[in-house]
Amino acid sequence: MTSKYIKVFWHDHKPSDDNNGLIYGIERIDIETDLNDDYIEWFKTKEERDKMFNNLTKEGGDNNDS
Numbered sequence: 001m002t003s004k005y006i007k008v009f010w011h012d013h014k015p016s017d018d019n020n021g022l023i024y025g026i027e028r029i030d031i032e033t034d035l036n037d038d039y040i041e042w043f044k045t046k047e048e049r050d051k052m053f054n055n056l057t058k059e060g061g062d063n064n065d066s
Contacts, residue, residue, distance in 0.1 A: 003030060004031055005029070005053060007025070007027075008027045009023060010024070022043060027040045028040075
């Protein structure tokens, strides 16, 4: 499976609650099917999320600014 990672924001998924403060996320997408493969990791701060995102995408991947 070839994957790409995208940055996501909790309130885009479920704006009615705050997910215990974990609102910045990373979602893994299967490039071949363009579907989420059930990997989403949530972080409390944008900085934590961006650090992990940078580690995951060192060898390529999607980069957006959600």
